[in-house]
Structure formats: C-alpha cells, structure tokens
Amino acid sequence: MVDKIKTGIPGLDDMMDGGLPKGSTTVISGPPGIGKSNLAMQYIYNGVAQYDDPGIYITVEDTVGDVENYAAGFGWNVREYEDAGKIAILGREIFEGTDMDLGMDFGILRDVIKETQASRMVLDSVTLFNYLFKEEASRRLHMLRFLEMMRKNNCTTIMTAELPESFPKLKYGSEHFLSDGLVIMFWSRYRATNERCIWVVKIRGTKIISDIRPLTITSGGVSVSPKEVPFTLLKREDAKG
Ligand SMILES: Nc1ncnc2c1ncn2[C@@H]1O[C@H](COP(=O)(O)OP(=O)(O)OP(=O)(O)O)[C@@H](O)[C@H]1O
Ligand SMILES: [Mg+2]
Numbered sequence: 001m002v003d004k005i006k007t008g009i010p011g012l013d014d015m016m017d018g019g020l021p022k023g024s025t026t027v028i029s030g031p032p033g034i035g036k037s038n039l040a041m042q043y044i045y046n047g048v049a050q051y052d053d054p055g056i057y058i059t060v061e062d063t064v065g066d067v068e069n070y071a072a073g074f075g076w077n078v079r080e081y082e083d084a085g086k087i088a089i090l091g092r093e094i095f096e097g098t099d100m101d102l103g104m105d106f107g108i109l110r111d112v113i114k115e116t117q118a119s120r121m122v123l124d125s126v127t128l129f130n131y132l133f134k135e136e137a138s139r140r141l142h143m144l145r146f147l148e149m150m151r152k153n154n155c156t157t158i159m160t161a162e163l164p165e166s167f168p169k170l171k172y173g174s175e176h177f178l179s180d181g182l183v184i185m186f187w188s189r190y191r192a193t194n195e196r197c198i199w200v201v202k203i204r205g206t207k208i209i210s211d212i213r214p215l216t217i218t219s220g221g222v223s224v225s226p227k228e229v230p231f232t233l234l235k236r237e238d239a240k241g
Contacts, residue, residue, distance in 0.1 A: 009221075021205055021206060025157040030184060110153070
C-alpha cells in the first residue's frame with residue numbers, strides 16, 4: 001500500500017482513496033478562472049497548516065506578491081510560513097533575465113527542495129516546459145526527467161495545465177498522459193447557469209471515484225461535494241430551482 005498525501009481539500013481526498021500517492025505528480029487541467037491556482041495553493045497551504053509538510057509553489061505567470069495576495073484573499077497567511085521557512089514561493093521574477101532557464105537539469109529546483117526539505121510542490125503551470133523546450137520530443141523527455149526527480153525526492157507534485165477545449169470535447173496534451181494523476185476541472189452550463197465541476201480522471205495505483213462532482217470556491221477556498229451530482233448535469237425532472 002503506497003503512502004498517501006492528503007490535499008486537505010474538502011471532498012477531494014475521498015475521491016482518490018485518501019489522497020495523492022507520495023512522490024507522484026498530478027496534473028490539474030482546466031479552462032481560465034476555474035480555480036486551478038486556488039486549488040494548488042490550498043494544497044501547499046494545507047500541507048503546512050494541517051500536516052506540517054513544507055512546500056514549494058512555483059508560478060510562471062504571477063509574481064510572489066500576487067500569489068501572497070491571492071492566498072490572503074482566502075485568509076491564508078503564507079507570508080508567515082515563508083518567514084518560518086515552511087513555504088517557498090518562486091514567482092515569475094526568477095525567470096526574468098534568465099531566458100526562463102531553470103537549469104536544463106532542474107538544478108535550481110533540486111537546490112530549493114533540499115533547502116526547504118519540501119515534500120509538496122506546485123508548478124503553476126506546465127506551460128513552463130513549452131517556454132523551455134520548443135520541440136515536443138524534448139519537452140516530453142524533460143517532463144519525464146522532472147517527474148522522475150520529484151519521485152526520487154519523495155516530493156508529491158501538482159502541475160496545473162490549461163485546457164483549450166471545453167468539456168466534453170477535450171484536447172489532451174502530453175502532460176495528461178505522462179503524469180501519474182490527472183484531474184480535470186471544467187465549467188458545466190445549463191441555460192444561463194455556469195457551474196464548476198471536477199473529475200478525477202486517473203491516479204495511477206489508486207482506486208478513484210471517477211464520477212463528476214460539483215466544486216465551489218468560497219471565502220474559505222475550494223471544496224468538492226463528494227456525493228452530489230452537479231446541478232447542471234441532473235436529469236431535468238430531478239433538477240430543482
Ligand atoms: N473569495 C472568493 N470567493 C469566491 N470565489 C473566488 C474567491 N476568490 C477567488 N475566487 C474565484 O477564483 C477564480 C480564479 O481562480 P484561479 O485563479 O484559481 O483560476 P485558474 O483556473 O488558475 O485560472 P487561469 O487559468 O486564468 O490561471 C476567480 O475568477 C474568482 O471567481
Ligand atoms: Mg491560474
């Protein structure tokens with residue numbers, strides 16, 4: 001039985017038999033504004049607040065200040081954990097003037113993991129690999145090396161990824177196939193109502209609940225209703241309101 005790392009996101013761990021397999025990498029894929037970055041930060045924040053797991057949050061598009069502000073919007077004081085050496089945030093600043101180079105062998109990452117002794121990591125988003133490696137073959141190779149490095153370091157990782165097509169017509173990228181886990185977030189619509197939904201597509205070596213569930217974002221963060229069918233996907237005669 002493989003060790004599990006709890007995301008601490010209400011309702012989500014139950015859909016993956018207790019959590020993410022230790023050392024695995026899971027892609028969280030979805031369209032703009034669905035809540036990928038929020039969920040990813042909540043995973044890192046919960047890691048420290050609930051499980052005493054140090055974490056690293058890497059973002060390609062935002063600055064460290066942006067990330068801290070978004071987290072503060074949910075009442076998560078990540079600054080305090082940064083000061084205590086429990087959370088490290090690498091913002092887009094570190095890529096400026098370096099040609100987006102993390103070191104071809106991810107040397108910088110290895111150093112930060114050692115320094116913080118992180119057991120959780122977020123890469124927001126996987127587009128970093130597109131910037132670093134123009135050729136698809138080289139991108140896949142380096143992604144595999146990255147997954148291998150995270151596994152070796154026992155660092156359980158979440159990578160966010162954009163999803164250009166809307167559910168149910170999905171356009172998969174190589175990261176969806178290479179990663180150990182895949183969770184898709186999408187907007188479901190009925191008439192004028194848009195609803196956030198989540199679907200655990202795969203977690204290798206784990207029994208999953210692959211039914212689609214509703215996801216909400218409130219002032220407390222992201223949560224999943226593990227037993228509810230999304231309102232917009234109910235049979236119309238069952239739908240209330
Ligand atoms: N306190 C809050 N209450 C409810 N919803 C919130 C709150 N704070 C943020 N949100 C929602 O979170 C959404 C953004 O989520 P997030 O940044 O995680 O999306 P994303 O999937 O990462 O998008 P992108 O692909 O653009 O990066 C906002 O559009 C907003 O609706
Ligand atoms: Mg985002």
